[in-house]
Amino acid sequence: MLRLRARARSRQGTARATLTTPAAKFSLNRRTGGWVLHDAGGLEVFRCTTTDFTGSASEFALRLAEGESIFGLGESSGPFNKRGLIREFWNADVLGHASCIHPGLKNLYVSIPFALSLREGRAGGLFWHNPGRQIWDIGCTEPEEFRLRAATGALDVYLFLGPTPADVVARFTELTGRIPLPPRWALGYHQSRYGYANREELEQIAREFRRRKIPCDALHLDIHHMDGHRVFTFGRSFPRPREMLARLARHGFKAVAIVDPGVKADPQFGVLKRGRARRAFVKTRDGRRDFVGKVWPGKSLFPDFLNPSVRHWWAQEQAAFQKLGLAGIWNDMNEPALFDTPGKTLPDACEHLNPDFQAVAEPNQPSQVRSNRTSHAALHNLYGSAMAEASHDGALLAAPDRRPFVLTRSGYAGIQRHAAVWTGDNSSSWEHLAESIPMLLNLSLSGVAFCGADVGGFLGDCTGELLTRWTQLAAFTPFFRNHANIDSRRQEPWAFGPRTEALCRDAITLRYQMLPYLECLFAEARRTGAPIMRPLLWHHPNDPAAVVCDDQFLLGESLLVAPILRPGARARSVYLPRGLWFDFWSGGLYEGGQHIIAEAVAEHIPVFVRAGAAIPTGTPRQSLSGERDTTVNLHVWPHGRSQLVWHEDDGESLGYQRGQFSTRQVECVDRGTVRELVLGQAEGSFPSQTLAWRVILRCVRRNYRVWVNGERVPAEFDPTLGICLFEVPNRPVAMVVRWR
Numbered sequence: 249m250l251r252l253r254a255r256a257r258s259r260q261g262t263a264r265a266t267l268t269t270p271a272a273k274f275s276l277n278r279r280t281g282g283w284v285l286h287d288a289g290g291l292e293v294f295r296c297t298t299t300d301f302t303g304s305a306s307e308f309a310l311r312l313a314e315g316e317s318i319f320g321l322g323e324s325s326g327p328f329n330k331r332g333l334i335r336e337f338w339n340a341d342v343l344g345h346a347s348c349i350h351p352g353l354k355n356l357y358v359s360i361p362f363a364l365s366l367r368e369g370r371a372g373g374l375f376w377h378n379p380g381r382q383i384w385d386i387g388c389t390e391p392e393e394f395r396l397r398a399a400t401g402a403l404d405v406y407l408f409l410g411p412t413p414a415d416v417v418a419r420f421t422e423l424t425g426r427i428p429l430p431p432r433w434a435l436g437y438h439q440s441r442y443g444y445a446n447r448e449e450l451e452q453i454a455r456e457f458r459r460r461k462i463p464c465d466a467l468h469l470d471i472h473h474m475d476g477h478r479v480f481t482f483g484r485s486f487p488r489p490r491e492m493l494a495r496l497a498r499h500g501f502k503a504v505a506i507v508d509p510g511v512k513a514d515p516q517f518g519v520l521k522r523g524r525a526r527r528a529f530v531k532t533r534d535g536r537r538d539f540v541g542k543v544w545p546g547k548s549l550f551p552d553f554l555n556p557s558v559r560h561w562w563a564q565e566q567a568a569f570q571k572l573g574l575a576g577i578w579n580d581m582n583e584p585a586l587f588d589t590p591g592k593t594l595p596d597a598c599e600h601l602n603p604d605f606q607a608v609a610e611p612n613q614p615s616q617v618r619s620n621r622t623s624h625a626a627l628h629n630l631y632g633s634a635m636a637e638a639s640h641d642g643a644l645l646a647a648p649d650r651r652p653f654v655l656t657r658s659g660y661a662g663i664q665r666h667a668a669v670w671t672g673d674n675s676s677s678w679e680h681l682a683e684s685i686p687m688l689l690n691l692s693l694s695g696v697a698f699c700g701a702d703v704g705g706f707l708g709d710c711t712g713e714l715l716t717r718w719t720q721l722a723a724f725t726p727f728f729r730n731h732a733n734i735d736s737r738r739q740e741p742w743a744f745g746p747r748t749e750a751l752c753r754d755a756i757t758l759r760y761q762m763l764p765y766l767e768c769l770f771a772e773a774r775r776t777g778a779p780i781m782r783p784l785l786w787h788h789p790n791d792p793a794a795v796v797c798d799d800q801f802l803l804g805e806s807l808l809v810a811p812i813l814r815p816g817a818r819a820r821s822v823y824l825p826r827g828l829w830f831d832f833w834s835g836g837l838y839e840g841g842q843h844i845i846a847e848a849v850a851e852h853i854p855v856f857v858r859a860g861a862a863i864p865t866g867t868p869r870q871s872l873s874g875e876r877d878t879t880v881n882l883h884v885w886p887h888g889r890s891q892l893v894w895h896e897d898d899g900e901s902l903g904y905q906r907g908q909f910s911t912r913q914v915e916c917v918d919r920g921t922v923r924e925l926v927l928g929q930a931e932g933s934f935p936s937q938t939l940a941w942r943v944i945l946r947c948v949r950r951n952y953r954v955w956v957n958g959e960r961v962p963a964e965f966d967p968t969l970g971i972c973l974f975e976v977p978n979r980p981v982a983m984v985v986r987w988r
């Protein structure tokens with residue numbers, strides 16, 4: 249609302265106040281606290297019927313229009329459309345959160361009180377910036393009423409205009425921030441397990457990947473590496489960690505170590521001593537004593553990450569640890585999760601002294617948290633985000649020009665600025681495989697573009713078929729990590745025999761081939777806030793069948809992924825939105841705007857390509873460290889047009905933040921008999937490493953004559969593959985490639 253005021257004409261009568269901008273009109277009834285937001289066309293975006301800020305809690309209610317759907321809300325289990333449900337924002341450790349195990353589960357590890365409303369193809373957004381407990385009754389009690397309540401704190405609400413979902417999310421992420429570019433290796437495949445118990449086991453896993461030629465870039469160290477669960481340590485089962493990490497690095501493996509917030513209450517422990525000396529820990533309700541609670545290390549103290557000097561101290565501690573050769577940090581239990589308190593987190597009355605935390609990215613927002621003393625209850629949902637920010641800072645202290653990789657379980661709106669998010673303890677079940685799709689789509693719509701679920705499922709025992717289908721799906725999700733619980737059966741790609749291994753290898757290899765496309769999508773997410781993994785409604789908000797679709801997703805604009813979600817499935821129904829689509833595997837052409845039946849072969853899941861797409865791909869490799877490709881494949885599909893921003897940078901330094909990247913528009917134009925690929929002039933100061941484009945015209949039946957800026961180049965036709973292939977030297981000038 250404040251943002252609206254900045255450019256608005258306002259009129260304040262006694263009973264009504266209105267704000268008018270070229271884009272919208274907001275009118276407030278001061279007697280009832282009700283308000284209405286209309287867009288420029290006079291259409292209602294939100295109507296608030298009552299507002300109540302008497303007392304310490306605040307509350308307001310919106311009217312739900314007929315056919316209105318509500319998406320976003322950060323991380324949640326259950327259906328994609330949240331209308332009809334009650335959701336709570338209170339970060340908590342929930343074991344096995346699939347809705348079949350926990351029907352009606354209301355809260356999870358990440359709280360993002362942001363709603364994307366969609367009605368008749370028009371989107372609007374709402375964010376209630378308040379990190380205390382919130383309860384949203386989204387048409388559950390009253391089918392046409394969306395009631396929002398917070399237990400503490402201010403009524404600090406932001407409204408975002410569409411008309412498209414992309415407009416809303418662009419504005420929401422303008423406020424809360426967009427993802428930084430991850431290091432390139434982090435886009436590869438990660439392998440984890442709770443826990444690789446010792447150095448030999450970890451090194452054996454690394455050897456197996458290389459021996460079996462399964463691409464892998466990262467190995468995760470769960471709590472077993474520590475000395476008695478003391479944070480930032482390596483215990484005796486991982487001797488000479490520096491040498492171990494260097495050795496893994498030589499074989500192309502980055503190591504990511506878990507870091508939980510609890511600091512063991514061991515008076516001899518350096519981290520504890522230094523933290524105490526700095527008064528770094530969350531206090532009990534009287535504000536004088538350090539709060540002590542139980543978690544993995546036993547009795548533990550909890551760093552007060554909401555305080556900037558504590559974040560700085562933690563960053564230093566982490567940097568010293570990371571300098572051993574750790575490429576990434578994995579923040580777990582940072583809701584924070586406690587074992588023995590009634591609420592399984594810090595008690596509400598615990599005190600934070602001098603909290604000062606910029607929860608939203610936009611400077612000069614009045615909503616920044618700042619005071620002398622605040623109860624934990626008022627700030628609870630920020631604890632995870634504040635820890636992730638400290639971790640991100642720590643990574644930068646350890647290596648000032650290297651892109652941090654931080655993975656977090658807990659967070660609040662804006663978490664994407666500091667960490668990737670994984671969806672915590674799911675289970676090895678088909679239900680949870682299916683549920684990971686709406687979960688990741690809603691997280692993505694809430695600004696968290698870099699997200700993923702534990703591949704294969706965390707709790708329980710996976711099967712070869714489930715692992716295969718999960719790996720085939722997750723190869724198309726932004727964060728791609730296989731992880732399993734301590735008492736689950738082994739879940740590495742080879743754990744279920746050679747057939748599963750081969751299928752998983754193929755899926756992971758395909759991921760590596762897709763890397764250039766993925767990099768473009770990450771760059772787009774950074775530039776505009778657009779999710780990498782998108783619901784169909786992102787590009788088809790006016791198509792009711794696309795809007796409800798929660799068992800398929802788009803990877804960028806061009807790929808439609810329709811995973812196999814049932815054991816033994818021989819086929820599945822796939823909804824293709826309007827337009828023409830190609831079967832990615834067979835090249836078959838389909839008319840969209842209908843459901844089709846796709847065959848479910850074991851080798852891959854159904855994937856479709858939008859007609860006219862251009863998809864850059866690379867050579868498969870075992871890991872992403874090392875030289876990048878000098879030739880980029882550009883697969884061009886017929887019968888349509890498309891646009892993509894090609895992005896290139898060094899993949900590891902922060903140079904891109906200083907403008908050291910290069911981009912160019914890649915446009916496919918269909919002029920009937922003549923087709924064109926227009927490569928815009930390269931922009932930006934990063935010298936392109938690409939020497940040539942290998943253009944692959946897909947689904948063609950004959951050879952073509954090809955011109956690059958008017959000059960003929962030779963092309964080759966492969967009738968069995970149905971492709972026509974030619975090379976275009978990569979020059980920074982604009983190029984028009986034409987074929988007929």
Ligand code: MIG
Pocket residue numbers: 441442470471506580581657672673706731732733
């Ligand atoms: O109490 O570190 O979600 O990924 O393997 C469980 C052990 C603590 C929970 C995480 C999971 C991790 C596990 N952790």
